[in-house]
Amino acid sequence: MEMNLAECREVHVNMPIWRYMDFASFYFLLYSRTLFFRRIDKYSDEYEGALPDELKTYLLHYFSSGPFKDTEATEKFIARLKEFNTGTLSNSWMLGSKESYAMWKIYLRGSQEGIAIKTTTNKLKSALAHNKVDFTFAKVTYGVLPWRDTDYKSLAACKTEPYAYENELRVLVYDQFTSETKSIDIFPKAPLYDIGCAYSVDLENLIDTIHISPFAGSWFNEIVTSSLQHFLPSFDMSNVLKSGIKDR
Numbered sequence: 541m542e543m544n545l546a547e548c549r550e551v552h553v554n555m556p557i558w559r560y561m562d563f564a565s566f567y568f569l570l571y572s573r574t575l576f577f578r579r580i581d582k583y584s585d586e587y588e589g590a591l592p593d594e595l596k597t598y599l600l601h602y603f604s605s606g607p608f609k610d611t612e613a614t615e616k617f618i619a620r621l622k623e624f625n626t627g628t629l630s631n632s633w634m635l636g637s638k639e640s641y642a643m644w645k646i647y648l649r650g651s652q653e654g655i656a657i658k659t660t661t662n663k664l665k666s667a668l669a670h671n672k673v674d675f676t677f678a679k680v681t682y683g684v685l686p687w688r689d690t691d692y693k694s695l696a697a698c699k700t701e702p703y704a705y706e707n708e709l710r711v712l713v714y715d716q717f718t719s720e721t722k723s724i725d726i727f728p729k730a731p732l733y734d735i736g737c738a739y740s741v742d743l744e745n746l747i748d749t750i751h752i753s754p755f756a757g758s759w760f761n762e763i764v765t766s767s768l769q770h771f772l773p774s775f776d777m778s779n780v781l782k783s784g785i786k787d788r
Contacts, residue, residue, distance in 0.1 A: 560647035624692035
């Protein structure tokens with residue numbers, strides 16, 4: 541039996557992952573004990589989850605001039621792929637054993653103070669398991685998918701090549717729609733969430749180490765440890781580490 545691309549890309553082995561954030565985001569994580577899953581169509585990249593133009597052109601040409609000759613069905617299929625983005629939620633991490641200078645720069649958004657959480661895919665799965673939600677862990681691919689492997693699930697874990705440096709892992713939740721329908725159309729038109737949904741996370745079992753921004757002053761370490769002592773008193777403070785990057 542053939543396995544489609546979305547299934548092949550799912551992560552079933554234990555892998556190291558990172559999540560970078562500024563201090564405000566870190567503090568809110570400790571306070572709320574939640575991870576926010578954003579709708580794919582609410583990401584800043586307008587190509588997020590979208591069918592690439594070249595693939596769209598190919599599909600329209602193939603099904604208009606090929607044996608099926610059904611342009612209307614093809615256009616409906618393309619429109620449906622876009623609609624599914626409104627019901628697909630995603631939370632992003634970076635795959636890799638080493639920290640990334642580029643990720644510090646991007647996720648601190650001009651600030652010097654921030655942290656990166658290092659953990660593993662298995663620990664993240666365990667930390668989310670109590671939600672009783674069907675989470676899919678998928679490694680993002682970069683570039684244009686073969687048209688035979690294109691569906692709303694594969695597009696949710698595919699980005700354009702300029703983003704390949706992110707080496708992204710996505711935790712995805714599909715099909716988050718209400719039961720509302722239009723006329724006899726069975727496709728659920730109304731997304732459940734306006735922006736996304738926050739799912740609770742077991743922080744005690746999630747975090748391996750916390751890495752402090754290479755740009756932060758020595759005083760920032762005290763702020764981080766103080767916050768941890770307040771919200772996560774069982775955390776081993778020896779696992780709060782200064783970034784190995786030396787750049788000011």
